[in-house]
Structure formats: structure tokens, C-alpha cells
Amino acid sequence: MNKSTLAVAVAVGLLAQQAGAAGFIEDSKATLKLRNFYINTDNRDSGTKAAGAQNKLEEWGQGFQLDYTSGFTQGTVGFGIDAIGLLGVRLDSGGGTNGRSGNSYGGTVFPSKSNGDAVNEFSSLGLTAKAKISQTELRYGTLMPKLPVISYNDGRMLPQSFEGGQITSNEFKDLTLIGGQIEHVKGRNSSNNEQMSIGGASARTANSNKFIYAGADYKVTKDLLLQYYYGNLDKFYKQNFLGLVHNWSIGPGVLKTDLRYFNSRDDGKNAYDPAYFSNGDYANSVSKNGKGKVSNNLYSGLFLYTIEGHTFGGGYQVSNGSSDFPWLNQGDGSSAYITTDMQISKFARAGERTWQARYSYDFAKLGVPGLTAGAVYLRGDNIDTYGANGKTSNGASEWERDITVAYVVQEGPLKNVGVMWKNAMWRNDIASQRDQDENRLIVSYSIPLL
Numbered sequence: 001m002n003k004s005t006l007a008v009a010v011a012v013g014l015l016a017q018q019a020g021a022a023g024f025i026e027d028s029k030a031t032l033k034l035r036n037f038y039i040n041t042d043n044r045d046s047g048t049k050a051a052g053a054q055n056k057l058e059e060w061g062q063g064f065q066l067d068y069t070s071g072f073t074q075g076t077v078g079f080g081i082d083a084i085g086l087l088g089v090r091l092d093s094g095g096g097t098n099g100r101s102g103n104s105y106g107g108t109v110f111p112s113k114s115n116g117d118a119v120n121e122f123s124s125l126g127l128t129a130k131a132k133i134s135q136t137e138l139r140y141g142t143l144m145p146k147l148p149v150i151s152y153n154d155g156r157m158l159p160q161s162f163e164g165g166q167i168t169s170n171e172f173k174d175l176t177l178i179g180g181q182i183e184h185v186k187g188r189n190s191s192n193n194e195q196m197s198i199g200g201a202s203a204r205t206a207n208s209n210k211f212i213y214a215g216a217d218y219k220v221t222k223d224l225l226l227q228y229y230y231g232n233l234d235k236f237y238k239q240n241f242l243g244l245v246h247n248w249s250i251g252p253g254v255l256k257t258d259l260r261y262f263n264s265r266d267d268g269k270n271a272y273d274p275a276y277f278s279n280g281d282y283a284n285s286v287s288k289n290g291k292g293k294v295s296n297n298l299y300s301g302l303f304l305y306t307i308e309g310h311t312f313g314g315g316y317q318v319s320n321g322s323s324d325f326p327w328l329n330q331g332d333g334s335s336a337y338i339t340t341d342m343q344i345s346k347f348a349r350a351g352e353r354t355w356q357a358r359y360s361y362d363f364a365k366l367g368v369p370g371l372t373a374g375a376v377y378l379r380g381d382n383i384d385t386y387g388a389n390g391k392t393s394n395g396a397s398e399w400e401r402d403i404t405v406a407y408v409v410q411e412g413p414l415k416n417v418g419v420m421w422k423n424a425m426w427r428n429d430i431a432s433q434r435d436q437d438e439n440r441l442i443v444s445y446s447i448p449l450l
Helices: 005-017
Strands: 030-041 056-069 079-093 121-133 137-141 159-174 175-186 211-221 224-233 236-249 253-266 295-307 310-321 353-362 372-387 393-409 418-428 436-448
Touching: 211 436
Parallel strands: none
Antiparallel strands: 030 056, 030 436, 056 079, 079 121, 121 137, 137 159, 159 175, 175 211, 211 224, 224 236, 236 253, 253 295, 295 310, 310 353, 353 372, 372 393, 393 418, 418 436
């Protein structure tokens, strides 16, 4: 039992003595979330780009997520406990199609056995102790933050989660202050806690158990939000973030402006140890496997105009510097808080310039509530990065087209059942990368228990 699990267990014991306290029980909530998840990825071109890579990745499973949130005990300092129970059951996944290869952390959806086959099921339990005084809350245990410098991934059957502590304060009007330290991460296809890393670092060798972060959200007006965040993955990188979100009523619609800037630099061993290096434009560093220290500035702007159910959008992003944009990435599925984090690619390689176009529609305006559809197209070029076998991509490009159609049943015995289809097509001329087509089919349903 690791120290955080032990600490939470002790907290549960103490809270058991106050379980009858008003607020702790009365304000408790529990929800069972069901997600049936199917994914099929087709690597379109020959294996000459990535020797030994699988041509087809396919998995299907049923996920169960039980969320419990307690209220707080009475008193100057209120105490509580949250819990999340996860269970994934395999419905179909062969050893040749589950996405496991080499030193990977498992398949696309499920952990893998030693022979490469997907496990029949996997599960985990996460506990979080919490305390609240006035408008300030401290949480320690399992966390699922969604912040500019750290964001959990929920793109598979079960979500990714982190382990550590976080404090959130709303003592000042219109200002939210957040700070924390993360020690471990649990992948979306795993039941084990792992240390953290970045893309390009030596898998399972170069890791860190310390990510600290802090930031502020300031609501200047009801339509204008300013953000600043700082993140530091010990031994890897330091990152500063500035953000602005503004909603402006223009005529019958609303224009949303989302501006983001990241400044990322090396930290600790990333400056000199090749095992901790990042991917990027390091073609002259053959002795270091074509990798180097983190050095990246990323700028982006996304503009969305919504009118009568229609949302039209466009954006542009620039990734300057020698390295790719860094984020918490252990190689088993992760999210980055950038406007180009798509179904397949993230469009944040060294030197990359990306423009995008978006459109979505809410069919409630046509008398079909619950039905929505959208499409996104992105194209990135000017990519300068080093690939496997000494290959370089100078001025390379990539593009991706994503389509999403979703429907939530509004009435009848299947009320609140959600069905979603996500289709993506990715094409590129980057060294060692293969073109991909991907389909995901997701059926979800939530059952309130408390």
C-alpha cells in the first residue's frame, strides 16, 4: 500500500466516526456510469514507415464507473471522502489487434498479458480525502484535473486519473486559485499507478514522481476570463501558460475568442541526459538519437461563432522552438490543453504551423433535440522533426479530418441513453509515421444511485 492510499484509508476511518453528521450523508451523491466502447484503427500505408507496426487495431469492451461524492461534516472544518470504482470487461480483442507492441503499456483499450493478448477484465479503486474551510478545499488521493498544464484523458472506455494533492480557493470574488502536486498517474488502459514522463523520453526508464502546478482564473466580467498557470515536471520541463476566453454578443449570435500561449523550457536531467530528452528538430544530434532538451513556445487562437444552432469556427496555432510541445505523456494515452488536440494527432511538433476549420449543428433547432453533429479539419506544415533510423522531416505536413455524430434519447424507456460515432482520417509525410483511419462507437448511460 503506497503512502497516499494509506493516508486516505486513515481518513476514511476517522470519517466513519462522523458518518451520521448532517451534511456528510445528506449531501452525498452516487452515480453508475456505463460506457460500451468500440474502436477500430486502420494503418493505411505499408510497414516501411514503421517496421513491425500492426496494420489493424481493434478492441471492444464494456466499462463501468461508479462515482461517489460525500458531503462535508459540520464544523469550522468540514471533512469528506470521494471514491471512484472502475471496471473494464473485454468483449472482443485479439492478440494481433489490441495495439500492443514492443515496450508499450498495453493495448488500445485493455492491459495486455505477457503473450500480448488483452486481459479479460481490469479494475481499480480510487479514494480521495477532502477538507473544506470557508471557500477553500483541500483534496488528497485520486484526482482528475482539467487545467491548462494538466488535464486527464477520457478518450477510451475508462478515464485516466492522477494521484496527489490539490487545493482550490474561491475566497475572493471572481478569482479561483489552484495549486497541487501529482505523484503518479493511472493510464486509461491500466489498473496500476505509474510515474510520469514526456514524449521522446526512454519508456519506463526516464520518469518522475513529482509534478507541481499552480494557477489562477480571474473572471474580469461575465464574458471575459483571464488565466495564468505554471507547471513543473521534475527532471523534464517547466511551463508557463497565459489564456484569454471572451464571449461577445454580435447580432443574433455569440463570438467566442480563445487565445492561449505556452512557454516551455527544460528542467533537471532533460538538459543533459539523453534518456530524458524530448522529440523535436534535433537532426544533428545523431549521437543522442536525434532528441534534445525541451524548448518550445506555442501560440494559438480559436474563434467560434454560434447562431441558431450553427457553430462556425476557425483557428491558427504556431509551435516555435527546437522541441515538440511537452505535456504529461507516458505513452498510454494523454491529453494536452491545446486547440489542436484531435482524435488522432495533436499538431504540436517542432516548427509546426496549423490552421483549422470547424462546423457543428444542434438539431434541436429542427425539432430533433438530443441530436448533434460536427466536423473539424486541420492542416499543419513546416514540421521539422527527427524520426527513427536517422530520417528527418524538414518542412513535412499532416492533416486530419474528424466527424462526430451524437444522439441522446430524450424520452421513453431508453431515456438518457447516448450514442456517439467518431470518425477520423489522418494523412502525413512525417518520417516513421503511418497514415490512419479510425472509427469509435460509444454507447453510454448514467444511473443516479443517490
